[in-house]
Amino acid sequence: MSKINLRYFVICMTVLLACKKNSPAFSDSNPSGNNPPEESPALVYVNSANKLVYTKFANQGESNKDNVVPDFSNAGYMGGGVSLPVLPVKKTISPINGDNRQHIQNAIDEVENLPADASGFRGAILLEAGLYKVEGTLTIKKSGVVLRGVGQGSAGTIIKATKKSQHNLIEIKGSGSGLGEVSGTRRKISSEYVATGAITFMVETAAGYSVGDDIAVYRVPNQYWLDDLQMTQYGWTTDQYDVSFERKITAINGNTITINAPVVDPIQKKYGGGYIYKTNVTGRISNSGVENLRLVSDYSGDEDENHGWIGIKMTRAENCWVRQVTGLYFGYSCVSISSQSVYNTVEECAMLDPKSITTGGRKYSFNLEGSSAFNLFQRCYTRGGRHDFVTGSQVPGPNVFLDCYSAETYSDIGPHHRWATGLLFDNISGGEIRVQNRKAMGTGHGWAGAQTMFWNCKSNKSEFKVESAKGSKNWAVGCAGLQKNGAGYWEGWGNAVTPRSLYIEQLKQRLGDAAVSNVITPAQLSGNIYEQLKQWAGENKL
Numbered sequence: 001m002s003k004i005n006l007r008y009f010v011i012c013m014t015v016l017l018a019c020k021k022n023s024p025a026f027s028d029s030n031p032s033g034n035n036p037p038e039e040s041p042a043l044v045y046v047n048s049a050n051k052l053v054y055t056k057f058a059n060q061g062e063s064n065k066d067n068v069v070p071d072f073s074n075a076g077y078m079g080g081g082v083s084l085p086v087l088p089v090k091k092t093i094s095p096i097n098g099d100n101r102q103h104i105q106n107a108i109d110e111v112e113n114l115p116a117d118a119s120g121f122r123g124a125i126l127l128e129a130g131l132y133k134v135e136g137t138l139t140i141k142k143s144g145v146v147l148r149g150v151g152q153g154s155a156g157t158i159i160k161a162t163k164k165s166q167h168n169l170i171e172i173k174g175s176g177s178g179l180g181e182v183s184g185t186r187r188k189i190s191s192e193y194v195a196t197g198a199i200t201f202m203v204e205t206a207a208g209y210s211v212g213d214d215i216a217v218y219r220v221p222n223q224y225w226l227d228d229l230q231m232t233q234y235g236w237t238t239d240q241y242d243v244s245f246e247r248k249i250t251a252i253n254g255n256t257i258t259i260n261a262p263v264v265d266p267i268q269k270k271y272g273g274g275y276i277y278k279t280n281v282t283g284r285i286s287n288s289g290v291e292n293l294r295l296v297s298d299y300s301g302d303e304d305e306n307h308g309w310i311g312i313k314m315t316r317a318e319n320c321w322v323r324q325v326t327g328l329y330f331g332y333s334c335v336s337i338s339s340q341s342v343y344n345t346v347e348e349c350a351m352l353d354p355k356s357i358t359t360g361g362r363k364y365s366f367n368l369e370g371s372s373a374f375n376l377f378q379r380c381y382t383r384g385g386r387h388d389f390v391t392g393s394q395v396p397g398p399n400v401f402l403d404c405y406s407a408e409t410y411s412d413i414g415p416h417h418r419w420a421t422g423l424l425f426d427n428i429s430g431g432e433i434r435v436q437n438r439k440a441m442g443t444g445h446g447w448a449g450a451q452t453m454f455w456n457c458k459s460n461k462s463e464f465k466v467e468s469a470k471g472s473k474n475w476a477v478g479c480a481g482l483q484k485n486g487a488g489y490w491e492g493w494g495n496a497v498t499p500r501s502l503y504i505e506q507l508k509q510r511l512g513d514a515a516v517s518n519v520i521t522p523a524q525l526s527g528n529i530y531e532q533l534k535q536w537a538g539e540n541k542l
Helices: 003-021 101-112 223-229 502-511 513-519 522-526 530-536
Strands: 044-046 052-054 089-093 123-127 130-134 138-140 145-148 157-161 167-173 200-202 214-219 243-253 256-259 274-278 289-297 308-315 321-328 333-338 345-347 350-352 366-368 376-378 381-383 389-391 396-407 412-415 420-430 432-435 449-455 464-466 475-477 489-491
Touching: 052 502, 089 101, 101 123, 101 130, 101 138, 101 145, 138 145, 157 167, 167 289, 243 396, 289 308, 308 321, 321 333, 333 350, 366 396, 381 530, 389 396, 389 420, 396 502, 396 530, 412 420, 412 449, 420 432, 420 502, 432 449, 464 475, 502 513
Parallel strands: 089 123, 123 145, 130 157, 138 167, 145 289, 157 289, 167 308, 289 321, 308 333, 321 345, 321 350, 333 366, 345 376, 350 381, 366 389, 376 396, 381 396, 389 412, 396 420, 412 432, 420 449, 432 464, 449 475, 475 489
Antiparallel strands: 044 052, 200 256, 214 243, 214 274, 243 256
């Protein structure tokens, strides 16, 4: 029997058992509900026709089975399934003695002043092999510009941060802020309940809207929501949790609209409901990147706090990338994405041996924050971090971490605080893995995340914890670890499920095999790549 047919048989048997459990003769052995609930059939599975099937479910504390696991496959450069471009070299430089900051910045500025081609590309600056000492920050501030070295190994291109204070070494930096709400376009969502995974819902009127419009789906929770979550005690207020999710209209039928990517946080009238509005985002830069480099921070001791803090920071960036970059000794992160950055890819990067105090606000190896969505981190490695693959507060998904490995970790992988939503951790191996109510930790972190999926993940330290807040759901499917904890959704504990990767399978179903081949390696198609990542550990090319 094939693996798919066997899993389908198990699903059918699970359904029969569930029917028996729901019969009057069945006695619930745990009426208190303290143990993780068993839900069946499988949440997501591949059927005999090789199609993904999604089982509807009710959220925590609710009975309406309207929700499905969302499609995360829009994450990544150009919305997923598009190869990262290789821009032609327009300027080549070699290292000079002393501070190279202005030397490199002048080369960046020169390429930024070139006209963009039809694809929006200006060109790449090639840094030949050698050591470039840099006192300060290098900034890419225009679209279509790439800073490229000749390799991320110790014999490649090395940029060394020498400034003795916390700073970003490289910035891909747009301008402005916000989504640019178009005046007079706000429309109230009239659907009573917009479920997780939904791409269609009703508004009071779709007048003035057209297919192709860029919009925000704006969730505005009320005090009732905070009370149900019991978060007021930790300093949460309703206005802090008004969150906009960027989407595009793909169809309109009367007052029903369809959007390009699913809702990842349910919108309920009883909890305040929400709106849509047209957006006019300005200031973002696109098609810029950093690649094939080794970034090193100078430091004076293992707990030095005054040196390079972030290797590469992306702000107001759209359809940009960081690939094949190894960062050593930075106090905070190798790559941090923030400030409403969307559709970016970070791949084959490594964060090694950060130098700072091992406490809060340090050693977040690959970090996502600041209302950033549709970002993909894949084939990345960390050593010695705290929160290695992590999100900050109110991060609106979908966002994806795929096929990554962490060694020698000090804390957990997962959403860190204050209601990040729509996260997929897909085949991630590391230390502790958690999505939970952090309560008063960190001055009132509360519920770290909702609609967080751990798919075929592995924890090698004390705890794998999944909890769900009322009105939401967090999941662990096909995961393994030393200790299972929390009353979230659990399926297949200790046994990997099919498909191996949810992101890859969703991408395949949405865009086809060619799209998968554009962004996924043959090794990823063959199985998890933990051993390959461990052997690589950021040295040379993966």
